[in-house]
Amino acid sequence: xxxxxxxxxxxxxxxPAKAKTISGYLGPGYVVEASFGHVRDxxxxxxxxxxxxxxxxWARLGVDVDNGFxxxxxxxxxxxxxxxxxxxxxxxxxxxxxATDEDREGEAIAWHLVETLKPKVPVKRMVFHEITKPxxxxxxxxxxxxxxxxxxxxxxxRILDRLYGYEVxxxxxxxxxxxxxxxxxxxxxxxxxxERERQRMAFRTAEYWDILATLAVAKPGEGxxxxxxxxxxxxxxxxxxxxxxxxxxxxxRAGAGVVHLDESGARGLAARLxxxxxxxxxxxxxxxxxxxxxxxxxxxxxxxxxxKLRFSSQQTMRTAQRLYExxxxxxxxTDSVNLSETAITAARRQIVELYxxxxxxxxxxxxxxxxxxAQEAHEAIRPAGDNFRTPGDVAKExxxxxxxxYELIWRRTIASQMTDAVGSSVSVRIRAVSSAQEEADFGAxxxxxxxxxxxxxxxxxxxxxxxxxxxxxRRLPTLVKDQPLTADELVAQGHHTQPxxxxxxxxxxxxxxxxxxGRPSTYASIMQTIQDRGYVVKRGQxxxxxxxxxxxxxxxxxxxxxxxxxxxxxxxxxxxxxxxGGDHAAVDFLTSFYFGSANGTGDQAIAHAGGLKKxxxxxxxxxxxxxxxxxxxxxxxxxxxxxxxxxRYGPYLQRALPDEQQAPAPSGEGExxxxxxxxxxxxxxxxxxxxxxxxxxxxxxxxxGERKLGDDPSTGEPILLKSGRFGPYVASGERKSSxxxxxxxxxxxxxxxxxxxxxxxLVGVAPDGVEVFANNxRYGPYVKRGEEFRSLESEDKxxxxxxxxxxxxxxxxxxxxxxxxxxxxxxxxxxxxxxxPLVIKDGRFGPYVTDGEFNASLRRGQTPEExxxxxxxxxxxxxxxxxxxxxxxxxxxxxPAKKTTAAKKTTAAAKKTTAAKKTxxxxxxPxxxxxTPKE
Numbered sequence: 001x002x003x004x005x006x007x008x009x010x011x012x013x014x015x016p017a018k019a020k021t022i023s024g025y026l027g028p029g030y031v032v033e034a035s036f037g038h039v040r041d042x043x044x045x046x047x048x049x050x051x052x053x054x055x056x057x058w059a060r061l062g063v064d065v066d067n068g069f070x071x072x073x074x075x076x077x078x079x080x081x082x083x084x085x086x087x088x089x090x091x092x093x094x095x096x097x098x099a100t101d102e103d104r105e106g107e108a109i110a111w112h113l114v115e116t117l118k119p120k121v122p123v124k125r126m127v128f129h130e131i132t133k134p135x136x137x138x139x140x141x142x143x144x145x146x147x148x149x150x151x152x153x154x155x156x157x158r159i160l161d162r163l164y165g166y167e168v169x170x171x172x173x174x175x176x177x178x179x180x181x182x183x184x185x186x187x188x189x190x191x192x193x194x195e196r197e198r199q200r201m202a203f204r205t206a207e208y209w210d211i212l213a214t215l216a217v218a219k220p221g222e223g224x225x226x227x228x229x230x231x232x233x234x235x236x237x238x239x240x241x242x243x244x245x246x247x248x249x250x251x252x253r254a255g256a257g258v259v260h261l262d263e264s265g266a267r268g269l270a271a272r273l274x275x276x277x278x279x280x281x282x283x284x285x286x287x288x289x290x291x292x293x294x295x296x297x298x299x300x301x302x303x304x305x306x307x308k309l310r311f312s313s314q315q316t317m318r319t320a321q322r323l324y325e326x327x328x329x330x331x332x333x334t335d336s337v338n339l340s341e342t343a344i345t346a347a348r349r350q351i352v353e354l355y356x357x358x359x360x361x362x363x364x365x366x367x368x369x370x371x372x373x374a375q376e377a378h379e380a381i382r383p384a385g386d387n388f389r390t391p392g393d394v395a396k397e398x399x400x401x402x403x404x405x406y407e408l409i410w411r412r413t414i415a416s417q418m419t420d421a422v423g424s425s426v427s428v429r430i431r432a433v434s435s436a437q438e439e440a441d442f443g444a445x446x447x448x449x450x451x452x453x454x455x456x457x458x459x460x461x462x463x464x465x466x467x468x469x470x471x472x473x474r475r476l477p478t479l480v481k482d483q484p485l486t487a488d489e490l491v492a493q494g495h496h497t498q499p500x501x502x503x504x505x506x507x508x509x510x511x512x513x514x515x516x517x518g519r520p521s522t523y524a525s526i527m528q529t530i531q532d533r534g535y536v537v538k539r540g541q542x543x544x545x546x547x548x549x550x551x552x553x554x555x556x557x558x559x560x561x562x563x564x565x566x567x568x569x570x571x572x573x574x575x576x577x578x579x580x581g582g583d584h585a586a587v588d589f590l591t592s593f594y595f596g597s598a599n600g601t602g603d604q605a606i607a608h609a610g611g612l613k614k615x616x617x618x619x620x621x622x623x624x625x626x627x628x629x630x631x632x633x634x635x636x637x638x639x640x641x642x643x644x645x646x647x648r649y650g651p652y653l654q655r656a657l658p659d660e661q662q663a664p665a666p667s668g669e670g671e672x673x674x675x676x677x678x679x680x681x682x683x684x685x686x687x688x689x690x691x692x693x694x695x696x697x698x699x700x701x702x703x704x705g706e707r708k709l710g711d712d713p714s715t716g717e718p719i720l721l722k723s724g725r726f727g728p729y730v731a732s733g734e735r736k737s738s739x740x741x742x743x744x745x746x747x748x749x750x751x752x753x754x755x756x757x758x759x760x761x762l763v764g765v766a767p768d769g770v771e772v773f774a775n776n777x778r779y780g781p782y783v784k785r786g787e788e789f790r791s792l793e794s795e796d797k798x799x800x801x802x803x804x805x806x807x808x809x810x811x812x813x814x815x816x817x818x819x820x821x822x823x824x825x826x827x828x829x830x831x832x833x834x835x836x837p838l839v840i841k842d843g844r845f846g847p848y849v850t851d852g853e854f855n856a857s858l859r860r861g862q863t864p865e866e867x868x869x870x871x872x873x874x875x876x877x878x879x880x881x882x883x884x885x886x887x888x889x890x891x892x893x894x895x896p897a898k899k900t901t902a903a904k905k906t907t908a909a910a911k912k913t914t915a916a917k918k919t920x921x922x923x924x925x926p927x928x929x930x931x932t933p934k935e
Contacts, residue, residue, distance in 0.1 A: 010093040011126065012086065012113060014100055017325040018131065022099065025133040026140070033089060035100070036082055040073040040112045042162055048074050061166055063159050065613075069590045071159055075116060083116060090119045097143065102127040102378065103333055104580060105521055108154035110146050130330040130384040153580035156589060160184060160572070163594055167616045168563065175625045176551050176646065181533055185518050187556060188569045189526050190535045192511055193503055194545045194553045200689035201633075203499035204250035208240050209266035213442055214489040215278055215430065217477045226488060227476050229430055229442035234259045234269070236439065242497045250497070266492035272434035278442070278485040282429040288447060290421040290470060292454040294337040294367040295380035296412050298520035299513045301332070304412070306506035306541065307461035309404050310870040313505045313524040315877060319405045320381070327384055328394065328402075329409055333520040334378035337367040339416070343379065346388050347417040354390075354414075355456055361419050382413040400833045401877065415458035423449035426476055430485060446476035463507045499689070502542040516570035540871065544687045547631060547644050547651035555628045560615060633691055642696055644682065653680045653691075653699060710750040712757070719753050721745055730756050740776065740795045755799055760784075764803030772806050774798040785810050825864045831873050838872050840864045854879040 011032045013019050023032035042062035043049045053059045053072060064070040075083055090096060096119050100106035107125075114123055124143035128135045161184055168182035211231040231239050240258040245251065252260050261269070296304070298317075305316040320332035339347070344364045351360050367380075383389060383406070391407040398406060426446040433439055449455070455471045503511065505527045512518045518526055530536045535549040556564045572593075578584040596611030631644040633653075640655040655678050680699040682691070707721045712732050719732045728745040729738045730753040737756035739748065760775035763783065772785045774792070781792040783806040790809040792798060824839035825847055831838050836851040840858075847864050848857045849872040856875035858867060 007095065008093045009095045009097055010086075010089050011097045011099050014106070014109065015321075015325055017322065021131050021325060021327050022136055025131075025136040031089060031093065033086060034082070035086065035109065035113060036079060038076070038105075038109055038112065039079050039083060039116055040075050042071060042158065043074050050074065061162065063162060065163075065594055068587050069159055069594075071155065073112070073115075086113070087117055090117045090121070094121055096121060096123045097126040097140065098123065098146070099126040099128075099139070101331065101333070102129060103331075103521060104150050104154040104157070107147055107150040108158075111148075111151045114146070129378050131325065131327040132385045134386070135384075149582040150580050152586045153576050156579055156586040157576055159590060160576075160593065163590075163612060164563070167612055168560070171616055171620065171623070172552055172555070174620070175555060175623050175628050177548065177648070180548075180552065182552070182556070182563075183529065184563075184569065184572065185512075185522065185526055186529045186533070186535075187552070187564050188517055188566065189508065189512060190530050190545065190549050191553050191556070191564045192508065193530070193536055193543050194549050196500060196503055197545050197550075197688050199247070200499040200502070201691075202248045203689075204246075204248060205499075206242075206245040206250035206252075206497045207262070207494060208242070208245070208497075209261040209263055209492055209494045210239050210241075211266055211270050211273070211440075211442075212491045212493050213273075213278070213430075213487050214491075215442075215444075215485045216488050217479070217483070217485060224475060224477055227444055227446075229428070229444040231269075231440060232429075232443040233441040234261075234438060242495065245497050247497070247499070263492065263494060266494075269434065269438065269440065270490040270492045272436050272438065273432050273440055273487065273490055276432045276434060276487070278430050278432045278487055280428060280479050280481055280483040280485065281431045281441070282427075283479050283481055284427045286425050286427075288421075288423040288425045288449070290453075290455075292365065292415050292418055292420070293412065293458070293460050294369075295339055295382055295416045296409055297335050297337055297369070297380055298333050299335070299509050299523060301381055301409070302509050302523060303463075303506035304408060304461060305405060306504060307463065308408060310541070310868075310874065311401075311405070312874055312878075313509060313527040315401075315874055316405065317524040319401050323398075323402055323406055323409075324384075328389075328398070328406055329384055330379050330382050332381050334381060335369060335520050336378050337369045337380050339367075339382060339413075340379055342386050343382050343413070344417060346386055347382075347414055350388050350390070351414060351418055351457075355418070359418050359453065359456070361417075365417055367416070380413075381409055383410050388413070411458040415454040418454035418457060419451070421449060421453040421455045421470070422451045423447060423473075426479075428476065428479055432487070444476060446474045447472075448475060449473055463501070463504065463510075502544060504541040504543060505538075506541075508543060515566050516573055517566065519573065539685075539687070540868070547646050547682070547688060550631045550644070550688065551629050551646040554631070555623065558628075559619070559623055563612075563615075631688075633696065634693060636693065636696075640678075644688075644691070650684075651682045653682060653696060654678055655700070707745075709748065709753050712754065719750060719757070721748060721753070732757055738776075742795055759798065761798060763801060763806050766803075766807060772803060772810070774801050774806070783809055790814075828867075828869050828872055831876065832869065833873050833877060838869065838876070840867065840872075849875060851876055 007029055009030050011019075011022065011026065011030055012035055013022060013032065014035055014037050016034045016036075019032045019034045023030070026032065043059075046054075046060065049059045049062075049072070056064070058064045058066070059072065062072045064072070096117075098110035098113055100109040100113075110125055123146075125146050126139045126143050128139040164184045165182060168187075169180060172180040172182055213229045213231070214226055215229055216226045233239060237257060237259045240252060240256070240260040244253055244256045244258050244260075246253055252258065294300075301320065302311075302313045302316050305311040306313070309316075311319070317332065320329065323329045324332050348360050348364065388410065391403065391410055394406060395403055424447075426448075428444045428446075430442045430444070431439060432442070449471065452471060459469055459471050501507075508527065509523045512523065512526070530549075531538065534546055535552065536543050536545055538544070553564070562568050575584060575589050579586050579589060592611070594611050594613055596614065629646040631646070633642045633644060635641050636655060640657055642653060642655045644651050645654050680696075682699070686695075709719045709721055709730070711718055715733065717733045719730060721728065721730055728748075729736055730748070731737075732753075735757045737759055739745065739756065743752065760773040763772045763774050765771055766785055770786050772783060774781070774783050774797075776782075776795065776798060779791070781795050781798045782789050783792060783801060785806075788810050790806075790812070792801060792809075824841050826840040828838040828840065828849070830836065831851055834851060836853075838849055838851055840847055840849050843855075843857075846857060848855050849867065850856075854876050856872075856879050858864070
């Protein structure tokens, strides 16, 4: 598209990939350059603050709260070179087009570019929702001005998050642990995960039984001869199912009016029904109809990609970003389910080509979003262009990861414009009278799909892995009322109630969306942040809160409940939406939230409390750190309260009588005080709901608490098995020794403990009079003679190696370089994304997965045996996306000292060393926390 004669235009986008694609659609009069995302932000730390502001009391915060919440923006260090390039280009062109994304973030980047570049030529805003030639040309032909309301909303959000993070995070440092962070949305997301884990911890399972009957028709007509039916009622009373039990007691709910069958009751009833006649008492047939799903929005794309492809939220958005920037899909941050007329026409045309005219409804389908406070007037996520390319058309152009996501988006878009799935559903009741004259009612349901409609193209997955697929059929024989049946088999089957499922990234995004918390551009970062902060770990797809998260959320609930209230957080999103719509002023909103104002636009509960500033500082001394860092579990059989303490070196168990729990900590113990004998460390990877009374008992007696193994026959001193920061060890008097890799605390014997305490073992004396020892070290078992070391082939050899064997080893030349690589712990097969073979190896810092080029350590809770190929592929994909680690710069050699001062320095150093030996070193005073608050 040629520009006006003699006119040169600079088009600025966010990413180089986007710039490359767009430049191909514009003529020679256009220069397309990337800003590489955000160009300015609030200062991250004191070093970022410009010299002229360093003396200002608000400089640390980066926001002058006393002067209209003026924000101090600084150009990111990694953007300065690019900004210099853009400044130079801006002086050489006649017009500038800001082509950043069409949402609040993109609008803010455009505004920051203007503020930073200070161009002397006209500046226009260029917006589009897909990167295709027609869309780009239309955007150039129809520019607009920067929407200042959208900029104000984004700026208010950024300042709000800074105020929240910088005011609340220091409270966590003082009362829980240094370097923690709080965030307006991340803390609420963490609370959701913690609350679900609390439900699981409080859950008590219940057992219930029913009977599965395999019934047969005498003269089969249409359909199968046999089908299954389940006992649903006995003598008119419903049989208890999982929903009839209280989750915290495991008892039947009061007033449920159900029959609770146990194993003997179910088996006895099945025996009494054997050989009895069965009769159909009711047949109900209804038409079945299922409408297609709406096209993807950001949240539903993340949910389905997690269910179907096992992608994390970050992986989904990263892949979608590449598809968008290269012109394959429309903009991927949206909460609109709307499709343009062009897209609807393209979808309907392609459906006719692929599935026939009967698969297209007479009228196009139009969808209405159900998301609270839906914003950003984009289309839904769909294939780009006026003619959709099928997955087969793009297969050779995309990576395996990109192809999977593109196919998912294409199928969902096509299905959204197809006909309903139709069929029929049947509900049947059957009765049998037992030999004891009990009336037993059985139920069965069937579903037949006569026209699959949209299901030909797409079937949505469920968070419940046991849920039946939408396109699954359950065919029953043709049955009529009073029809006799016979029972081929009657099987009593037991069931257990299940605790509520843990959240996955997909279901947590769905929960946030339903609560009106967060926005399309923030879901993926929220998922990543709560994991990076150590509040949540993933085990497979499940999100498990750490005990640190319990402590943080406990503090917030007790002292700042409004700050993590779901409705309050959603209301903040509403007010930001109103600022974006021009209905509220950002300064009034921030003033009310931070300082408090009964007449302000911010949340009234916060306003009447005097605002955030007063809320987090006024009653700080009332927060009891010990109480906050204690998570009660239960009271044991001896009346001792068992709690989890969150300490400096991780969580641990402690038990004591109620009055002992409140006793002051022993001198020097601080928050981790208490009887050492009544403590036990919590193994890494153990989920909070797994701390059952049985498991706690095991940890205290066998797995980690102090346990006496016996007495040393040579000294009479007790030999104790303990668990320390670096794992289990044995101790007797002043002697200590860690357990070997092959040893388990549960099965350790007194004889083995004595062997460990004998290390280092004197093997003998060499002919030259030097002693030879066998010992265990950081890199495994070894023998030593003076300064010479050689590795032993096994741990057992430390206790059996002879002097001759040791001398022979020491006489052999050292093996240069690294030792022979150990065999992998597990071979996993080919990476579905790169086709490279993946293996799990054991490294210095634990097991890791590798493709030969990139390595990824297994996360907390993951084991080499349980790690799936998909998880391994995802972990390595994240590593690849970050690129290789930067090489460390070689340290500069110090300049040689001048000869004239060398002697003086040597003498001074010697005096200093002598003085140090004579005077015991004083303990260093604890350093004050100097970390920058995290948001």
